[in-house]
Amino acid sequence: MRQVLLDTGPLVASLDYNDAYHAWVKPLWTQVQPPFLTCESVISETCFLLNRVPGAKRAVFELLRRQIVTISFQLSDHIVPVAALLKKYSDVPIAVADACLVRMAERFDQSAVLTLDTDFRIYRKHGRGVIPLIIPDAL
Numbered sequence: 001m002r003q004v005l006l007d008t009g010p011l012v013a014s015l016d017y018n019d020a021y022h023a024w025v026k027p028l029w030t031q032v033q034p035p036f037l038t039c040e041s042v043i044s045e046t047c048f049l050l051n052r053v054p055g056a057k058r059a060v061f062e063l064l065r066r067q068i069v070t071i072s073f074q075l076s077d078h079i080v081p082v083a084a085l086l087k088k089y090s091d092v093p094i095a096v097a098d099a100c101l102v103r104m105a106e107r108f109d110q111s112a113v114l115t116l117d118t119d120f121r122i123y124r125k126h127g128r129g130v131i132p133l134i135i136p137d138a139l
Contacts, residue, residue: 002110004134005101006036006069008045009116015046015056021116024136028114029068036114037072037104041097078103085123092119105131 013021014029043060050056063069075082078100085099094102098120101113106125112132113120118139125131 002112002132003108004032004036005104005108005111005113006038006042007101007113007115007117007120008042008049008097010114011038011042011046011060011069012049013116015050015059016053021136025114028134032114034068035070035072036068037108037111038069039073039097039100039104040071040075041095041100043071045095045097072108073100073104075100081106089119089123092122094119094123098123102131 009021010025010028013019013025016022043064046060047057050060060069064071075096081103082096082099085102086094086096089099098117101115101120102123102125105111105113112134114134116135116139118135120131120133120135123131
């Protein structure tokens with residue numbers, strides 16, 4: 001089974017019952033063998049976006065504590081390639097979290113990105129490689 005790289009949107013949707021994609025993403029948590037791999041930028045974005053959802057930030061840290069979600073990327077080890085991605089996709093524009101996930105897709109070659117962000121259809125790993133996605137059909 002391939003590793004799943006977790007983006008902000010699905011993490012937010014899984015914890016916010018009012019999110020439009022909650023019903024789509026919730027079953028995936030039982031279909032994917034943990035851990036979901038992510039980066040600190042995704043965790044930061046998620047906590048910011050869930051600021052008004054009671055208990056959601058605590059739930060994010062519980063997922064980390066239980067190692068259902070793991071931070072598998074250290075930006076300081078990948079500054080040059082992440083900066084190159086930020087420059088390459090500046091017209092999209094690309095967020096730091098997205099650039100980190102693209103870099104993670106390069107490192108974890110058999111992975112797929114779980115996302116709600118259609119920009120991942122534009123991003124490429126290793127210059128030209130399509131990044132496998134887990135994304136709603138409607139997007």
